[in-house]
Amino acid sequence: MAPPKPTVTITYCPGCRWLPRSAWMAQELLGTFDRDLAGVTLCPSAEAGTFTIAVDGDTLWDRRRDGGFPEIKVLKQRVRDRLDPDRDLGHIDRSGDKTTPGD
Secondary structure, three states, X not given: OXXXXXXXXXXXXXXXXXXXXXXXXXXXHHHHHOOXXXXXXXXXXXXXXXXXXXXXXXXXXXXXXXXXXXXHHHHHHHHHHHHOOOOOOHHHHOOOOOOXXXX
């Protein structure tokens, strides 16, 4: 039997109006890791200013600790590193690549 799939939890401050940002990040993660995750849970926090992202309870990002919000590229890389470090994320892993089609 396969091990259970991990769950990402995004805890956000509803008073700061961070639900839309949280929902967008959840959508991005599910689009990239749809077969690797059990789901993404959005949890409003009672503590003002909270924004954390965890995989099975292990914090990958904390707004206070890490200084603001993650770029989606960084977030996807951190989730990938937790789930499957050898996985190639395609263009996300090719930083600085400024080539355009036909170049």
